[in-house]
Amino acid sequence: MKNLILLFLAVLTLSCTTKAQEKTETKKEYKVTKTDAQWKEVLTSEQYYILRKAGTERPFSSPLNKNYKEGVYHCAGCNTPLYKSEHKFDSGTGWPSFDRAVEGSIDKDVDYKIGYARSELLCGTCGGHLGHVFSDGPRNTTGKRHCINGDALIFVPKK
Ligand SMILES: [Zn+2]
16 A cells, blocks of 8 residues: 555656646747847847847838839848748838748747737747738738838848
8 A cells, every 4th residue: 555655656746747847848949049249240220129129110111111123021130031022012001011921931929019919920040020910911812911120121132
């Protein structure tokens, strides 16, 4: 009987340990990682504020808002191609808007900064904050509106 109790206690302890270990979530590791100081060295203060501090630029402030040249929009932090010019549209919001991203290039997260849940968009390579996705995009394509800060992007024109 004593042995049984000991066994029971051992199993109980084991299962508790397993549970505790499950709780420590591992944060996604990005291919491109830098310290805060390193990011500050390579980014302008505007880019740093958007990408690393999840900031938002003033609407209509980005020259990319009304840019409709052919080309690809890269992440300003790690140069990964994120958006193509053919998926850009004028949403009238004052921020560069796209109906979809380059497949597999971005990550989604949820933030509650303005009191309700919004789907945050992050660069899938460096984890930089790009903007948010809403469901009021063009109905004839994806119905999605990727509302992106121009300062998070670098436009590479088609040659
Ligand atoms: Zn990036």
